[in-house]
Amino acid sequence: MTKRVKITPSVAEQTLIRLMRVGDRLWRESDERFNQWGLTDNHYNVLRILNGISEPISQAEIGRKMLSSRANVTKLVDVLEQRKFVKRLSCGDRRVNLVELTEDGAKFIEETLSAVVGAANEQMTPLTRDEQKTLFALLGKLLGE
Amino acid sequence: MTKRVKITPSVAEQTLIRLMRVGDRLWRESDERFNQWGLTDNHYNVLRILNGISEPISQAEIGRKMLSSRANVTKLVDVLEQRKFVKRLSCGDRRVNLVELTEDGAKFIEETLSAVVGAANEQMTPLTRDEQKTLFALLGKLLGE
DNA sequence: GGGCAATTGTTTCTTGGTTGACAATCTGGC
DNA sequence: GCCAGATTGTCAACCAAGAAACAATTGCCC
Numbered sequence: 286m287t288k289r290v291k292i293t294p295s296v297a298e299q300t301l302i303r304l305m306r307v308g309d310r311l312w313r314e315s316d317e318r319f320n321q322w323g324l325t326d327n328h329y330n331v332l333r334i335l336n337g338i339s340e341p342i343s344q345a346e347i348g349r350k351m352l353s354s355r356a357n358v359t360k361l362v363d364v365l366e367q368r369k370f371v372k373r374l375s376c377g378d379r380r381v382n383l384v385e386l387t388e389d390g391a392k393f394i395e396e397t398l399s400a401v402v403g404a405a406n407e408q409m410t411p412l413t414r415d416e417q418k419t420l421f422a423l424l425g426k427l428l429g430e
Numbered sequence: 431m432t433k434r435v436k437i438t439p440s441v442a443e444q445t446l447i448r449l450m451r452v453g454d455r456l457w458r459e460s461d462e463r464f465n466q467w468g469l470t471d472n473h474y475n476v477l478r479i480l481n482g483i484s485e486p487i488s489q490a491e492i493g494r495k496m497l498s499s500r501a502n503v504t505k506l507v508d509v510l511e512q513r514k515f516v517k518r519l520s521c522g523d524r525r526v527n528l529v530e531l532t533e534d535g536a537k538f539i540e541e542t543l544s545a546v547v548g549a550a551n552e553q554m555t556p557l558t559r560d561e562q563k564t565l566f567a568l569l570g571k572l573l574g575e
Numbered sequence: 576g577g578g579c580a581a582t583t584g585t586t587t588c589t590t591g592g593t594t595g596a597c598a599a600t601c602t603g604g605c
Numbered sequence: 606g607c608c609a610g611a612t613t614g615t616c617a618a619c620c621a622a623g624a625a626a627c628a629a630t631t632g633c634c635c
Contacts, residue, residue, distance in 0.1 A: 296562045297554035298547055301456065303569040308453010309497065310573075311446060325621070336435065345583060352454070357622055359585060380583040380630045395435045402443055409442035411571045417441045420568045424448040426556045428455075470591070490613060499593055504615060525600045525613040 318404055331361050336394050341374055341383035463549055476506050481539050486519055486528035
């Protein structure tokens with residue numbers, strides 16, 4: 286048997302691993318959920334961002350909000366535009382495309398959101414409301430917010 | 431302006447989003463860290479799993495432990511074997527490859543682990559030890575453990 | 576005004592990873 | 606014994622995302 290490093294993980298490390306596992310699981314589940322509509326979670330993310338703001342925003346801005354590369358936003362918006370959920374608008378600055386939610390896109394969000402929110406609530410049921418709040422606060426600290 | 435669904439996210443949903451964001455960030459940082467040794471975090475994950483057990487295990491087992499497909503485990507073990515960190519053994523069941531940590535692999539873990547653990551501890555510094563513990567417990571509940 | 580740096584969107588290439596098919600092997604019921 | 610069904614590792618095809626290069630455009634500083 287080969288020699289082994291004895292590993293006695295610190296609380297910090299154990300917590301970190303758990304965080305990664307939970308995050309991983311949530312991403313997988315979310316991806317799975319959106320596949321049902323032929324989208325990835327990132328596609329849906331774009332729609333939600335657009336739904337949440339009052340003015341059309343540039344692709345670069347979208348990328349910044351969702352921590353995704355500009356290159357990828359191009360592709361995401363491509364398929365959303367093809368689905369007629371989203372429209373590219375030209376504006377003063379000829380470099381940028383402003384992206385706007387269409388009627389269809391808004392309707393899609395409206396129809397699907399309750400299912401999405403329901404699933405989210407379901408995933409959190411193991412925790413009481415108070416526990417959810419403390420969890421929320423702790424994660425906020427971790428994110429430096 | 432197109433009609434919008436009014437969104438007032440529940441605590442559950444806000445927490446869930448934060449969980450996903452934290453998880454995402456940790457995965458990115460961890461990936462970045464391991465690139466420095468020409469590995470992905472999943473490669474390292476395999477090594478840690480092998481380091482943590484006393485008996486060689488099958489590839490399928492590894493895949494189950496780390497929530498990865500068998501196909502992917504094949505590729506991960508391929509590069510680890512090429513790096514001489516790991517060895518494939520045949521066993522009674524001629525379908526399975528048992529995978530074993532080599533001396534080199536054990537040494538690699540030994541040399542790198544402190545850096546990895548250090549980084550993990552650093553990432554958790556925004557939280558006190560007690561907070562880390564409650565976080566750990568809450569995540570455990572969420573995972574159903 | 577003229578030029579240089581910065582920004583934007585796109586394209587191309589690469590990379591991890593999953594899925595599905597496959598052959599080889601094992602197991603359990605008869 | 607033997608055959609149907611499950612498991613295992615691998616391979617090919619595909620997919621989402623990132624990185625780098627690029628052209629078009631803008632803004633700033635002199």
